[in-house]
Amino acid sequence: MTSRNQALFEQSQQLIPGGVNSPVRAFGSVGGTPVFFKRGKGPILWDEDNKPYIDYVGSWGPAILGHAYPKVVKAVQEAAARGLSFGAPTARELEMAELLCKLVPSMEQVRLVSSGTEATMSAIRLARGFTGRSKIIKFEGCYHGHADFLLVKAGSGALTFGNPSSAGVPAEVAAQTLVLDYNDVAGLTETFKSIGSEIAAVIVEPVAGNMNLIAPKPEFLQAMRDLCTQHGSVLIFDEVMTGFRVGLGCAQGLYGIKPDLTTLGKVIGGGMPVGAFGGRRDIMEKLAPLGPVYQAGTLSGNPVAVAAGLATLKLLQAPEFYEKLSSMTRKLTDGLTSVAKEMGITFCAQSVGGMFGLYFSAKAPTSYAEVMQCDKEKFNTFFHAMLDEGVYLAPSAFEAGFVSAAHGDAEITATLEAARRAFAKVK
Ligand SMILES: Cc1ncc(COP(=O)(O)O)c(C=O)c1O
């Protein structure tokens, strides 16, 4: 690791807990010193020592067009020049709401917030206010941000650091969250059979991306749709990661299942802090100021953030955008799988749209239990070998990766060449 990164990390640890402003950035899972980035352009990031990396993290998903995309940067600059925040409605928020309601199949109304966590936290409160019930169902290894009632057997950094259920969450709050196995239709059906009338909401990542990547079995999503309808529970698709990442209609468009509420973040802010939740009109109308469920935000619908989001969403509607993104992502995962096979490494990879999973196992996992059986030590060796080669993968075996529209054949070829040398170190 180069010296300026190290010096910055040492100084940061004096002033910022763990030296980072979000735990997964700390390299706690893979070991070593986190990279401090100073610049990004297209698919490339440069660290503080000017070393370039092909980036497959994309700010954990938002950078779908690549870094510093000129039209998005221009939209931000123009919006900033008009005023940074008004704390009052703007015409651009309406434009954003119109676009989201047009593109997300189940969305009839939407409210903007400033992060994915705010979106999921608010959606759960709304579902509870709407149904008058308290209990919610989530799935082990899914991460929905850091609200108390969702930090129960959670994925992402919580899983990486071995605290899937955080300290500081009162036991009585956690007791309202039932945790079931992802892709387990029988477990879900059984739970609804015994306490269906008490369930306010089921929240799910329709493609799980916070315990590596787990694709949903279509019958799993269908079962939760049917059970929620049957028992009057609110189905929430947490599309903070999958929204506009797996397709223009999000995961719900891809799998043809309409949730009652959807949460969004990441891509819809184009790299700026934006989240959103929306869905059925009769549910959304329970929100203040119309209804009794309170929810608010000083910077909600911030004009600069909305400008970045709108510019990004407009560009995603270009013909064939998702076909090209998906095919480039598949080229990466197919390429990595075949290099590993040639070299006799037990490894596989898969993608959904522009997100992907890498597994040191013979087949792609379908549950949290199977993810835990992948070889984490091999992933860590591979991660560091790739980092040395100038390829920046997510610094944890429990995170999905992301390809942007700026990644082309040149980056994929360079990545596969790097992987050949990195796999040699895993052997
Ligand atoms: C599926 C999912 N939901 C919610 C969140 C929380 O979003 P944020 O980090 O913007 O609060 C994340 C990511 O962190 C996520 O991946």
Ligand SMILES: N[C@H](C=O)CCC(=O)O
């Ligand atoms: N897995 C998380 C989001 O999807 C990673 C982002 C973070 O928590 O810093």
